């Protein structure tokens with residue numbers, strides 16, 4: 001049985017609740033907003049791409065992929081102009097490829113280096129080469145990875161309401177006979193008032209108008225689908241996945257157009273096509289399926305920006321043989337009491353070892369224990385600051401001090417060195433959750449370190465507001 005339940009988070013994006021872990025997968029304040037504000041924006045990818053024209057990302061606990069989707073959207077939007085040029089360029093290549101050999105050769109060369117026509121002609125010194133984005137995604141749950149491209153990212157309360165009403169009426173047989181008529185009549189009475197919809201459906205939407213720039217680019221899910229098809233081929237839409245996608249209770253959380261696209265691929269035997277005809281095939285389907293708005297940028301060009309790998313296993317295993325040095329590590333594991341294996345001293349050490357000197361590690365956690373674990377591994381540690389809410393919303397760590405805009409205060413560092421900061425230990429990277437929890441409890445009970453409450457009391461008695 002599925003051990004998670006989809007629900008709407010406060011920004012209208014879909015979040016999951018896990019029965020097994022009795023925990024949410026995503027912030028109830030907004031799954032998509034969290035991905036942007038705690039992971040993508042603070043990771044400063046612009047600076048990294050400007051420097052190297054390349055970005056290596058490790059998404060630990062990919063789940064249904066919000067962090068990766070937000071990152072991909074950012075990269076596509078930033079390169080929109082160049083993707084369009086590349087498209088134009090490719091078309092030009094198609095035209096001249098039958099003719100003059102010399103031009104054909106030149107264009108081929110430029111294409112190979114991703115050089116845009118504009119930059120080549122008018123500004124030879126500043127050649128824009130499209131960046132290379134490598135993303136490694138890890139999650140232990142294969143089902144979530146497979147489902148990730150199908151999830152509707154955002155819904156407004158009005159959209160949710162208009163789905164609920166027919167769902168409610170569907171228990172009456174007569175409804176099916178006059179379905180269209182009912183829907184037409186009812187649609188006149190849909191409350192337009194957001195407060196009323198919230199009350200009626202007991203939805204907790206707050207930021208119905210999610211920031212425009214936070215939306216997931218429509219190409220992203222198609223790109224993900226294609227990458228996943230490359231991996232799973234005919235096993236992608238297995239019986240289990242098909243059942244989940246059409247389950248009456250949850251199907252409203254899935255986007256029909258992506259399901260259609262996947263089914264189409266499946267039906268025509270995606271895995272039988274040769275590599276070349278495959279890309280033509282996908283290209284054609286893409287043009288048939290995607291709205292006009294997206295036709296002017298090249299899907300293939302956007303897809304070629306991303307090299308993606310999926311690891312469906314315990315992240316502790318993947319990290320033993322990292323495929324590259326990473327610039328960004330997104331650590332989005334369940335809270336440390338539920339998944340201490342992904343917050344242990346030894347696991348974080350492995351992350352340190354596979355990061356570039358300028359790399360950044362980001363997590364939503366503000367915990368003293370996690371911050372101490374990072375410091376014990378020689379990271380410089382700081383806070384993620386949200387300018388809109390004026391709050392600290394997570395933790396950033398790097399080998400490079402300059403990457404830390406809001407370092408921990410002396411007070412906070414002191415707090416990390418109390419008993420509360422004792423890390424989890426998993427020396428063989430293979431202990432069970434309970435073993436790791438027991439180990440820490442033993443260390444905690446036998447530690448001579450000061451307790452955090454005593455530390456706070458002493459510092460308060462000394463006076464002064466030294467917390468921040």
Ligand SMILES: C[S@@+](CC[C@H](N)C(=O)[O-])C[C@H]1O[C@@H](n2cnc3c(N)ncnc32)[C@H](O)[C@@H]1O
Pocket residue numbers: 024025026060061062063064065066067138139140141144313314315316332333334339341342
């Ligand atoms: C908080 S959720 C992450 C949400 C995710 N970032 C998203 O955008 O949907 C935690 C995820 O960790 C995964 N997970 C749990 N234990 C794991 C392990 N040992 N290795 C890798 N992934 C794990 C779960 O399957 C779950 O998807």
